[in-house]
Amino acid sequence: MALEERVRELAEEVQPPDEGAVVRARERHLALTKPPGSLGRLEEIGARLAGMVGEVPPPVPENPAVVICAGDHGVLARGVSPWPQEVTAAMVGNFCAGGAAANAIARSVGARVSVLDVGVASELERHPLLRAAKKRAGTDDLSRGPAMGREDAARAVMSGAGIAGELIESGVDLLVPGDMGIANTTPAAALISAFTGRSPEETTGRGTGIDDETFELKVRVVDEALKLHEPDPSDPLGVLAALGGLEHAAIAGLILTSAVYGVPVVLDGVVSNSAALVARALAPDCVGYAIAGHLSVEPGAEAALEQLGLEPILDLRMRLGEGTGGLLAVPVVQAAARVLGEMATMKEMGIG
Amino acid sequence: MALEERVRELAEEVQPPDEGAVVRARERHLALTKPPGSLGRLEEIGARLAGMVGEVPPPVPENPAVVICAGDHGVLARGVSPWPQEVTAAMVGNFCAGGAAANAIARSVGARVSVLDVGVASELERHPLLRAAKKRAGTDDLSRGPAMGREDAARAVMSGAGIAGELIESGVDLLVPGDMGIANTTPAAALISAFTGRSPEETTGRGTGIDDETFELKVRVVDEALKLHEPDPSDPLGVLAALGGLEHAAIAGLILTSAVYGVPVVLDGVVSNSAALVARALAPDCVGYAIAGHLSVEPGAEAALEQLGLEPILDLRMRLGEGTGGLLAVPVVQAAARVLGEMATMKEMGIG
Numbered sequence: 001m002a003l004e005e006r007v008r009e010l011a012e013e014v015q016p017p018d019e020g021a022v023v024r025a026r027e028r029h030l031a032l033t034k035p036p037g038s039l040g041r042l043e044e045i046g047a048r049l050a051g052m053v054g055e056v057p058p059p060v061p062e063n064p065a066v067v068i069c070a071g072d073h074g075v076l077a078r079g080v081s082p083w084p085q086e087v088t089a090a091m092v093g094n095f096c097a098g099g100a101a102a103n104a105i106a107r108s109v110g111a112r113v114s115v116l117d118v119g120v121a122s123e124l125e126r127h128p129l130l131r132a133a134k135k136r137a138g139t140d141d142l143s144r145g146p147a148m149g150r151e152d153a154a155r156a157v158m159s160g161a162g163i164a165g166e167l168i169e170s171g172v173d174l175l176v177p178g179d180m181g182i183a184n185t186t187p188a189a190a191l192i193s194a195f196t197g198r199s200p201e202e203t204t205g206r207g208t209g210i211d212d213e214t215f216e217l218k219v220r221v222v223d224e225a226l227k228l229h230e231p232d233p234s235d236p237l238g239v240l241a242a243l244g245g246l247e248h249a250a251i252a253g254l255i256l257t258s259a260v261y262g263v264p265v266v267l268d269g270v271v272s273n274s275a276a277l278v279a280r281a282l283a284p285d286c287v288g289y290a291i292a293g294h295l296s297v298e299p300g301a302e303a304a305l306e307q308l309g310l311e312p313i314l315d316l317r318m319r320l321g322e323g324t325g326g327l328l329a330v331p332v333v334q335a336a337a338r339v340l341g342e343m344a345t346m347k348e349m350g351i352g
Numbered sequence: 353m354a355l356e357e358r359v360r361e362l363a364e365e366v367q368p369p370d371e372g373a374v375v376r377a378r379e380r381h382l383a384l385t386k387p388p389g390s391l392g393r394l395e396e397i398g399a400r401l402a403g404m405v406g407e408v409p410p411p412v413p414e415n416p417a418v419v420i421c422a423g424d425h426g427v428l429a430r431g432v433s434p435w436p437q438e439v440t441a442a443m444v445g446n447f448c449a450g451g452a453a454a455n456a457i458a459r460s461v462g463a464r465v466s467v468l469d470v471g472v473a474s475e476l477e478r479h480p481l482l483r484a485a486k487k488r489a490g491t492d493d494l495s496r497g498p499a500m501g502r503e504d505a506a507r508a509v510m511s512g513a514g515i516a517g518e519l520i521e522s523g524v525d526l527l528v529p530g531d532m533g534i535a536n537t538t539p540a541a542a543l544i545s546a547f548t549g550r551s552p553e554e555t556t557g558r559g560t561g562i563d564d565e566t567f568e569l570k571v572r573v574v575d576e577a578l579k580l581h582e583p584d585p586s587d588p589l590g591v592l593a594a595l596g597g598l599e600h601a602a603i604a605g606l607i608l609t610s611a612v613y614g615v616p617v618v619l620d621g622v623v624s625n626s627a628a629l630v631a632r633a634l635a636p637d638c639v640g641y642a643i644a645g646h647l648s649v650e651p652g653a654e655a656a657l658e659q660l661g662l663e664p665i666l667d668l669r670m671r672l673g674e675g676t677g678g679l680l681a682v683p684v685v686q687a688a689a690r691v692l693g694e695m696a697t698m699k700e701m702g703i704g
Contacts, residue, residue: 033446034453035435035560039676040649040669060460083387090703094385099696101386107694108412108687208387297392314666314684317392324391331683332666335460342459344451351442 003154004237007253010161011283014259017051021058025050025340028057032343033351039339041311045291046336052264052289057341061174061264064111064330065167066323067254068095068102068178069160071119071246072138074147075225076183080218081207083182085138089122091180095322096127102178102322109330111176116163118156119246120181133159139245142187143225146242153241153249160250164257174330175258176293177251178323179271183207185298188274189222190243192300194231195277196307199223205270205298208319236281244278251275252282259286266333268326269296269319273304280308291333294318294325355506356589359605362513363635366611369403373410377402377692380409384695385703391691393663397643398688404616404641409693413526413616416463416682417519418675419606420447420454420530421512423471423598424490426499427577428535432570433559435534437490441474443532447674448479454530454674461682463528468515470508471598472533485511491597494539495577498594505593505601512602516609526682527610528645529603530675531623535559537650540626541574542595544652546583547629548659551575557622557650560671588633596630603627604634611638618685620678621648621671625656632660643685646670646677 025047030036037043049058070092072085094100095115098107106113115130121138124130135155139147148156164175185207192203200222206215229242240249252275258265259279267276267290279286292310295301297319305312313329377399382388389395401410422444424437446452447467450459458465467482473490476482487507491499500508516527537559544555552574558567581594592601604627610617611631619628619642631638644662647653649671657664665681 032453033443033451034672038560038670038672039453040671042668042670042680087703090701091385094696094701097696099385099694099701101384101391101691101695104690104694105687108690109683208390313668316394316665316684318390318394319392320386320390328394328684328687331461332668332680335457335680338456338460339453342451342456343453344446344449349442349446349451351439 003151003158007154007157007237010256014256014283014285016285017288018054019051021054021056022047022051024056028340031345033346033349042336042339045333046340049264049337053262058337060334060337060341063172064174064176065114065172066102066106066111066176066178066327067114067116067163068180068322069116069118069247069250070180072121072181073183073187073245074139074141075143075186075221077141078143078221080186080221081183082210085121085182088120088180088182089124092120092124096129100322101320101324105324105327109327111327111330114163116159116250118159118250131163142190142243143221147187147244148241150237150241153237153244156246156249157253160253161257164254168261168263174264174266175254176266176268176323176326177254177272178268179247179321181245181247184245184247184271186218186221187243187245187248188270189300190225191248191274191277192304193222193226194239194243195233195281196303198303200226203300203303205300233281236278240278248275252278255279255290256283256286259289264291265289266291266293266326266329268293268323269321270298270301271321273301276308277304293329355503355510359506359509359589362608366608366635366638368637369640370406371403373406373408374399374403376408380692383697385698385701394688394691397685398692401616401689405614410689412686412689412693415524416526416528417466417524418454418458418463418528418530418679419466419468419515420532420674421468421470421599421602422532424473424533425535425539425597426491426493427495427538427573429493430495430573432538432573433535434562437473437534440472440532440534441476444472444476448481452674453672453676457676457679461679463679463682466515468511468602470511470602483515494542494595495573499539499596500593502589502593505589505596508598508601509605512605513609516606520613520615526616526618527606528618528620528675528678529606529624530620531599531603531673533597533599536597536599536623538570538573539595539597539600540622541652542577543600543626543629544656545574545578546591546595547585547633548655550655555652555655557652585633588630592630600627604630607631607642608635608638611641616643617641618643618645618678618681620645620675621673622650622653623673625653628660629656645681
């Protein structure tokens with residue numbers, strides 16, 4: 001129970017964003033040298049940022065970081081993905097070597113990269129960018145039994161919380177959760193169905209690209225898992241243990257910790273979105289610190305974001321994960337802060 | 353005729369993008385460490401960039417610039433905007449002082465700012481960021497007669513072409529056209545109707561924010577202008593002279609010159625979009641160098657982008673102009689280039 005208790009304590013620390021700061025930021029927007037509302041959603045992103053950090057104008061988040069949480073999945077044995085499990089480990093090597101899409105995009109937007117091994121099935125070589133936090137070599141097959149124990153789930157949540165806390169303490173002021181794990185859109189779909197009540201047909205997608213036959217199998221596997229576990233959304237750790245992945249759990253922990261610190265989290269695609277539903281079930285106010293970076297083509301992403309009440313910044317028909325879609329939205333979030341902090345007022349310019 | 357001849361010569365210099373480079377970039381995307389197509393539209397933006405510069409991978413455009421073209425509009429006398437004409441000049445002062453939204457966003461994405469006075473109604477103080485290219489103090493009322501002469505239109509096109517050429521020669525590798533001009537969404541709507549055949553009801557919007565009565569008047573004014581001039585899309589300079597604004601003309605010139613140099617142009621909202629229709633009518637291949645940065649809430653923007661065959665990167669319900677929406681999309685374009693240039697291949701990583 002010790003680990004579960006720690007997750008509960010973390011969740012209890014989450015406070016809602018500062019609504020007074022949101023209101024003051026909106027008022028400031030009305031005074032700036034532009035017609036009211038003419039920056040559209042950029043204004044609201046800026047106001048939300050002000051609420052997260054409790055300051056108007058909010059400081060520009062100049063030190064973003066992506067944390068790519070990696071794990072493997074027992075459900076791969078059902079054939080839900082054409083990729084072999086070894087690709088998870090190979091891609092961790094690629095992240096460490098700097099050659100993945102997430103690395104290229106992180107460099108482009110000035111974000112640092114960390115990788116969290118929270119359950120990759122094979123042993124990984126040490127690397128300065130890689131944090132080892134593995135207590136089990138992937139999950140079990142969620143369609144035949146629980147994906148993991150409650151303790152495992154709680155430990156993975158605390159692993160994500162731990163790395164998030166350390167990064168924030170070291171100066172990171174915006175976090176993007178990333179994910180890597182062959183077959184991890186299957187647990188994502190199951191989690192989204194569990195928390196939104198949507199059918200597996202509505203939450204299951206083609207992941208990185210599967211044929212019709214594999215897709216039908218994947219929907220069936222998610223359906224079987226839901227029927228087997230009858231998940232209870234009021235017991236988020238139970239849902240996570242039954243249906244989740246270790247990286248989903250770690251991302252939930254990262255989201256909770258960011259909320260505790262008042263640091264914005266820019267969500268990536270369907271795995272992040274499903275983890276945010278877990279985090280929300282643990283601490284509803286944590287959603288106040290989350291920004292939807294993009295809309296994944298996975299249908300579960302749209303279902304999850306709707307439930308979270310978040311509108312994505314980008315919709316570029318991406319479906320890679322790794323944090324790529326979240327990273328791409330970071331400059332928009334930075335610009336939203338800068339507009340509030342650096343624009344002249346109508347009064348200063350003698351207009352209006 | 354000398355100036356018209358120069359515009360024609362400029363248009364004739366535009367060559368289509370390098371389709372071979374586009375194909376090679378798409379092939380390279382298939383070899384990178386990600387499932388094919390999983391970066392969605394980011395992949396296509398990268399491939400288009402390769403075609404524009406004729407290199408695979410395309411170099412990352414690290415030196416973007418926004419050129420805010422400013423002019424005034426005789427049609428303001430009809431009451432199509434609640435803002436007084438003096439705001440155009442005041443905002444030019446704001447751009448030079450660094451306090452406008454375009455400045456804040458330009459700093460955020462690392463773009464330099466230039467302002468082109470191509471027809472502001474009042475005399476402007478000199479400033480290092482301000483290029484004076486004014487031959488007339490705004491346009492005439494397009495609903496009562498031609499907005500300007502053909503020579504004026506051609507001269508404004510060449511002003512935009514000139515500043516674009518100088519910036520590119522000085523190292524700028526990506527251009528964002530911006531606009532400032534009270535009432536300039538009225539000529540934008542008229543131009544879009546002229547080039548797309550859409551009715552004024554479909555192309556006219558509320559600009560920076562007008563009430564129902566003003567909106568109805570604005571639609572009527574655009575309708576009157578179209579009936580008065582019966583614009584002929586096969587005579588783009590004639591359409592521009594009859595219905596355009598001086599900043600619309602300058603932006604058309606900027607787009608043409610960028611295309612001649614093989615430099616990408618990231619379009620902003622409805623004024624840029626209408627200017628791109630002019631540029632396209634002069635040199636259809638120039639659209640191959642244009643990227644739609646965002647979708648403005650102005651209905652004409654969607655009509656114009658559809659005609660141009662461009663899909664916007666962002667849709668944040670913005671309607672400010674100044675280049676703000678184009679600037680916000682620059683990091684996505686940079687990331688698209690970086691992904692092609694910096695990702696490892698499957699072969700290098702021993703995957704697949």
